Amino acid sequence: MAQKRCLLLIFVACIFVADTARTALANVTESGRFNRVCDPARFVKFGLNMKEFPYCNSSLPYHVRAKNLVDQMTLSEKVSQLGDQAFGVARIGLPQYKWWTEALHGVADGGHGTFFDDEVSGATSFPIVILNAATFNESLWKKIGQAVSTEARAMYNLGHAGLTFWSPNINIVRDPRWGRGLETPGEDPYVAGMYAVNYVRGLQDVEETEDADLNSRPLKVSACCKHYAAYDLENWGGTDRFNVSSVMCSYNRVNGIPACADPKLLRDTIRGELVLHGYVVSDCDAIEAMVNYHKYLEDTPEDAVGQSLKAGMDLNCGLYYEAYAENAVMQGKAREEDVDTSLRNLYIVLMRVGFFDGIPSYESLDKKDLCTKEHIELAADAARQGIVLLKNINETLPLDPAKLKNLALIGPHANATIEMLGNYAGVPCQYSSPLDGFSAYGKVTYEMGCNNVTCDNKTFIMPAVEASKNADATILLVGLDKTVEGEGLDRNDLLLPGYQTELILQVIVASKGPIILVIMSGSAVDISFAKTDDRVKAILWAGYPGEEGGRAIADVVYGKYNPGGRLPITWYQNNYLSMLPMTSMSLRPVNNYPGRTYKFFNGSVVYPFGYGLSYTKFNYTLGSSNMSFNIKLGEDIPCRDMEYMANNTGKPPCPAILIADFSCKDHFELDIEVKNIGAKHGNEVVLVYSKPPTGIVGTHAKQVIGFKRVFVPAGGSQNVKFEFNVCKSLGIVGYNAYKLLPSGETQNYNWR
Template identity: 65%
Template sequence: MDLDCGVYYTNFTQNSVRQGKVKEVEIDRSLKNLYVVLMRLGFFDGNPTFKSLGKKDVCSKQHIELATEAAREGIVLLKNVNETLPLKSKKIKKLAVVGPHANATAAMIGNYAGIPCQFTSPLDAFSSYGEVKYGMGCDGVACANDSLIFPAMKAAKHADATIIFAGLDLSVEAESLDRVDLLLPGYQTLFINQVAQVSKGPVILVIMSAGGVDISFAKQNDNINAILWAGYPGEEGGHAIADVVFGHYNPGGRLPLTWYEAGYVDMLPMTSMKLRPIDSLGYPGRTYKFYNGSTVYPFGYGLSYTQFNYTLRSAERSLDIKLRKSQHCRDIEYKDNEYKPPCPSVLIDDLECNHEFGFGIEVKNVGKRDGSEVIIVYSKPPIGIAASHTKQVIGFKRVFVKAGKSKTVNFVFNACKSLGVVNYNAYNLLTSGRHTIMLGDDVVSFPIQLNIKDKLYVLLMRVGYFDGNPTFKSLGKKDICNKEHIELATEAAREGNFGGLDLSVEAEGLDTVDLLLPGFQTQLINQVARVYKGPSCLPVVLTSISPNKMIKSETSCGQGTGGGRFPCGNYNLRTVSVSFERGSLRPKTCHEIQYDDEAHRLACPAVLVDDFRPSFQNLQK
């Protein structure tokens, strides 16, 4: 690593160089990498553009509003029974604001944050909506004892509505500080249930946290009418939450991570980084892309004060990718009994990746309130690919739509970035087949066929494989088995290349065990050649010969050899008689052919096969 955020390099680098464990050239290379980045960022270009700006510039009214808007957009509505939210401010005279985060300030900005301009805590924000009764309920998020629960319950008994602020902070979740489970710390669950049980009015639970929390108890508790997740909303978090609760802002946020059930942490060691499910171990996988177990709330979940309908207006349904000579098909593992395309995939790094597809979706607000909708677009790989992700986010857009109105949103995606599958060996592959584009929780989905066209596809296109029903589909046996076609089959046999084999010893999926002719074929050929006396050319026709059966065969001398030379000679006939009709043998010229050193050379060693066509009939054993 070129950069170490801790003190390891500072403490050990010098001695490592002295001992020869690290070379100076390696340090020089790391420094060069770091300084190149600094130069690209303008670190050495003199005073930065914003150096003269101070608090009055940063903490302007516009910037504070921007912080508030960011917090509003990040709030997620998880539960809203019978449209409890938004609360009607005219009916709420007394509010109970309770919980360890009810008066949160620094906890709202999380870690790695700058100096805030100001804080607007939940208690401050809700105080402007009426009389507020405040109760901590817990002495911090650790909630180590239950001594403060009763005062919070007392506040809820006499309030028109109760807002409970619970969750986590940097004392239980931070860098180098992992949580031990997925539950709320200490007595928080007990505190929430007891306050909800005695509350006079509706109960709204607000969770502040970075990670997911198993709040199944609150989700299933009928006394808790609504649940909001605010994350760590920043310095204006209190203001933003109050705007959502009282309807000044319609929430449209979506969960950026899966909220697992508490038992999930016991399914595999924390140190395991495996993403894919392991059925044999009962492990359901990790992240929304692979997880196949039950959840408290799934990735991308979020409600609104209104409802939206989607209508697909246009979509590309197929995409062709033609491979060049330097690009090759790659195999990818499929599940058993699943169809695998001829060209299963191609390495994305081998492609120029300029292939795109797009679609248009109409979003209509069918509710009574204006609101924003986050359109999340997923891609799902072809069915049958082994160990692939279930789905993956390829894009999203947020669109504001007034009540009763609609807007059309267009998407364009790069195929390599959107349809790729990472296999077991970490190769990013673009896969052939029927991909699926899915919007939201499968509100709208449509297929897109990805065709990777290798050289095989070129041939298939030339023979009309993709042209629909073939021209000759209506033809039957009487059309195919006519005299002309039988003669065509005969001519193909004449020009063919037949060794003394058949499908009993060589076929697809049945390889020959050696390169020899089966059985006694070699002995038969040698005996015929040894005893034959006849003309100077004897083509040996290798066919399947049945005993006591007349065989008629027509072939060219040295069949299937193209322009090869056929050696001629005399043979003695003793045990097999052969009668034949002489063909026209008028070779244009003799040709040389290599003999063994001590072999007798004939005056005319060989003739060109294409120079003649003898006809042999009535070959009889």
């Protein structure tokens, strides 16, 4: 997982824990609903005068108000605010607050701060992140974030949600077995970074507020970029995530130090190098893991709490801070000043998000702003944009409903509803299943084919085979679900579960019409048998397409929408898994293990990263561009050596320079004409890669440096312009971790 910088960096892992009964510990309970703490009527209700509390003086800077609030608390009261369910302090007018809410691809009901009931029965459920990433559409990502945050604010006004959402998950998918890959933007760091920037801005940005001070800029809701920083193992081969070699404020340790107790990671990197304007929160129960699993330095609970506070972890998802922080201070294992600093960080965020003062432009949001027609259509459009066409022999797709009137719809996902949501989902507004979607186009005969996704029973195969015999075309909807991949659940292979492959093969033999295979999954599936079998005329990957997924799939199959999605992950062959253990965290090839992701793996794959077809064809023409840059060497910019392969004769006299040695402000541009030479309007994703000079040991084969999705009408063209910083786009990281700019070759780029 790469470290990423967002407008607000808050790093967590959200492992769902049972809601602990802590009502007896709470020191404030409010009846009635106040949407802002600093409401004079609210203080009157509790027999208080708001004017006596400077933290409610909106004319003061946030840091002054936060300090005043913290200074009024006793140590015991302070530590009771450090858990994800903060208890509040009644005597000074501070209410309870539930920090943990989720908004990965819609407002979810995970955590303690969000719930659905008769008053708020649902919120729009967009496609899972991996399918949103497949759109390669930055503006769409921001629009989804804006829609989600609007519904979040509406739910907050109705008392059904908080204002701090622990999303998005921007970890990099290193291994195809990882159960949480569906939550992420895929395997490329640049794509993941651009997704994070746009989705976070959609969640957080308050229109028409351009305050230069990031510590006081208002937030629509507070976003979270998780998990900091390397996290892609759940439970595999007897190894769980408590012991992986990774970096995050979570269960694992790095170089022997638990991440939540490492000041270099939390203070030096997050607050120092990345200039955090927010708070750091732990993976749920991460401090407990330090004591019970890591047994780090044989720590007592007070030791672990003290180390985490001193390292810069502000908020604990769990009970340990509340239970042991006071004793840690009394025993000299933490300072009360550390507690104060953490609380100030927390309250400044709550002030920015309007918890204390409100944000007038959002106070009118209510039930009418949930599940709007606009948001539901956006969910359907996102699914259509993300669907990837993997195969289309002889232009079988799109189907013509006038010619193919009788359709067989077969498979464990043929009538999917909740399965389309993936994980970290809430209650959707409605469902449009594949059966619903295809029924809108003609007569459909539906057969399950499998008892469920695990497909451990052959009983349902024969009725499906019979249905395909009589159909003009057969749509097979197969794949995975949360019983196969998800949090706490890594995969053991890349194959379709159970008898799904046998179902497909038997239907192939029996069907009289074309076979269309649709895969629902959040990770790679080795379907080599279907890819190479010409009887399977077309293959689509639909991820987990959200509440409107069935309509979106049918619209693509029947040509109402021309697919333009691209794979954000490599689809490896199943034998890849025998080449390396999941516990090997390196991306580069090491110890006879192959490399990971398209950047370092050079073996055979089922489908490569960035792959995706269309119902039309595009041609690219590169315009004139300056591809040569001269940098004057000298004492201040010396040459740096790089290791080249022994048989390489092209090593230049000055292999590289250190990027830190000079101010790298040079840019280069690409001007690409994209022409649609087919008969159908379509969307094209232009992916630009840079390649390092040939022969450098250990570097990537290529890497994405830019992308744009453009609509091009049939017979028309679009000019796509890119501007790149030389060092950011052409620089490499050596084995010694130095960032270097290598001497170039005549061509340092390619595009797809």
